[in-house]
Each structure stands twice: as C-alpha cells, then as structure tokens.
Amino acid sequence: MANQVEQGLIKPLYDAMQKERFVTLATIDHQTGGPNVSAISWVLAKDENTIYFAVDNRSRIIENINKNNLVVINIIANESTYSIQGEARVKEERMNEVPLKLALVEVTIKEVRDVMFYGSKIVQEVQYEKTYDKNAAEKLDRQVMDAMKKA
Template structure:
C-alpha cells in the first residue's frame, strides 16, 4: 500500500506543528547544487498550506533559498515521518521583537508525503536539549515563536 500523499497538512500533522520541535530542513546549496541539510526547531504551521521558520540571518540557508527556492522539511510527528516539500521565500530579513538577527522564511506547501516505511510507526520522536542558559533559551524561543506566529516582519 502506498503512503499517503497530500498537497496540504492533515489535521493531526497541522496540530503537531503548532509548537517548537525538531525537524530537518533541506535546501539546494547555492554553490554546489548538492542537497544542504540543517536541523531546525523554530518552525510552525501558519495554516495547512504554509510553514514559517526562523534561521540566523547569516545562515547559508538564506543564500541557498535566494538562489533556489525548492525546499523539503522532514518532520517526525503524528506517529510517522513526513516530507513536506514546497517553495520558500525570505518573508522577513529580520524578525521584530527578537534580539538576535533572525530571518523568517515562509514555505508554500506543494506536497506532504508520509515517508515512514511500510508496517511501522514512530514510537518516539527525536528529543533535544538546549545546552546554553536555559532561561535565556526559553525566552529566545518564546520571542521567535511569537514573531513567527504573528508573521511580523521588518
């Protein structure tokens, strides 16, 4: 049986993407044309057709998207693994209300594919820990996620 393939986020996946979590972002490297992969946590589903994410404004991701807007995001949620593909754009060079230079990227979803191998489900999702000042990390996370949810731009 083929895995599910949609052009939008299904309700369970949309709900899972309303909070910070681990994901893998793949862009096309601006110089080599090879896949370029980054771990991200500042992202959320603005609606069932749009993902917003934040990255450091100096990140290679920005240059990659400016040259080639095609991206994929691997997400581990709703008992499965999903590949969310689409076209990205730099929606804000700098997020307001965030003390660091952080850019907002919007991804227009073209495809959501359940890529979990046959006959299985995710028993646990990847878990990560912040390794710097936890209070500062929590404050920064709140600032970034609030800005992403508002779609605030400079």
Template sequence: MPNAVEPTLIEPLFQALQKERFVIVCTIDHETGAPNTSAISWVYAPTPDRLYFAVDQRSRIVANVQANPAISIVLIANESTYSISGKAHVKVEKLENVPLKLAAIQVDIEEVRDVMFYGAKISVEPKYEKTYDAQAAAKLDQQVMSALKQA
C-alpha cells in the same frame, strides 16, 4: 501499499507545528547544487498550506532559498515520518522584537508525503534540550515563536 500524499498538512501535523519542533530542512546548495541539510526547531504552521521558520540571517538556508526556492522539510510526528515539500522565500529579513538577527522563511506547501518505510511506525519522537542557560533559552524561544506567528 503506497504511502499517503496530501496537498497540505493533515490535522495531526498541523497541530504538531503549532509550537517549536525539531525538523530537518533540506535545500539545494547555492554554490554546489548539492543537497544541503540543517536541523532547526523554530518552525510554525499558520495554516495547513504554509510554514514559517526562523534562522540566522547568515544561515546557508537563506542564500540557498534565494537562489533556488525548492525545499523539503522532514517532520517526525503522528507515528510516522513526513516530507513536506514546496517553495520557500525570505518573508522577513529581520524578525522584530528578537535579540538575534533572524530571518523568517515562508514555505508554500505543495506536497506532504508520508515517507515512513512499510510495516513500521515511530514509537518515540525525537527530543532535544537546549544546552545553554535554560531560562534564557525559554525566553528566546518565546520571542522567536511570537515573532513567527506575527510574520
């Protein structure tokens, strides 16, 4: 049986992307043309057909989406693994009210594909913890997510 393909985020994925979350971002490298993969956590879905995420302005992701808007984001949620594909562009070059120089990237979703292999489900979602000052990390996370929600 083929895995489900949707044009937008299904409700459990939309809900999962209402807060900071571990995802993998895949772009086309602007210099080599090869795949480029990065892990990020500042991601937010304002609507089921759009994502925003924040990265350092100097991130390779920024240069990559400026050269080629094709993007895929891997999300582990809802007991499965999903590939969220679409077109990306820099929405905001520098997020306001954030102490770091972060860009906001907008992804217009074209396809959400369940890519989990047959006969399996995710039993434990990825967890991570910030390895620097917990209080500073929480404050920064709140600032970035607030700025993304207003982008």
C-alpha cells in the same frame, strides 16, 4: 500507512507544528548544486498550506533559498515520518521583535508525503534540550515563536 500524499498539512501535522520542535530542512546548496540538510527548531504551521521558520539571517540556508527556493521539511510526528515539499521565500530579512538577527522564511506547501517505510511506526519522537542558559533559551524561544505567530 506509508506513501500517502496530501496537498497540505493534515490536522495531526498542523497541530504538531504549533510549537517549537526538531525538524530537518533540505535545500539546494548554492555553491555545489547538491543537497544540504540542516536541523532547525523554530518552525510553525501558519495554516494547512503555509509553514514559517526562523534562522540566522546570515545562514547558508538563506543563501540557498535565494538561489533556489525549493525546499523539503522532514518531520517525525503522528507516529510517522513526513516529507513536506514546498517553495520558500524570505518573508522578513530581520525579525523586529527578536534580539537575534533572524530571518523569517515562508514555505508554501506543494506536497506532503508520508515517507515512513512499510509496516512500521514511530514509537518515540525526537527529544532535545538546549545546552546554553535554560532561562535565556526559553525566553528566546517564546520571543521567536510569538513573532512568527504574529507574522
């Protein structure tokens, strides 16, 4: 059912965000003041009110959040599309247990909205594969997700 609004993650969304997955992140561009959308995959629901994600600490995403902390995470899960609005802050400038220079960002959820258009459902979720060394990618993914779970 479309247009449902929650104050936190419903269980199917929380469960879907317990592993790496494709989501988009909207921030306010620090230079133009317009919207900026990025695709990310290192995302984890810490609890029903908090989401963590990891990105390169030199990313435009970090610059945008430092200037304006309002964000929207868009996720396709539970046969629908959800817009998760919140306030972001850089929790760790550099994640210690990860070999890349990644920042850990914490999002405090303000609203979760089912934004799927009326009378429809998602029948197949987005799938992707890493295009670099598969073993190295799997190792890095494990390191990042484990570090976020410990944070």
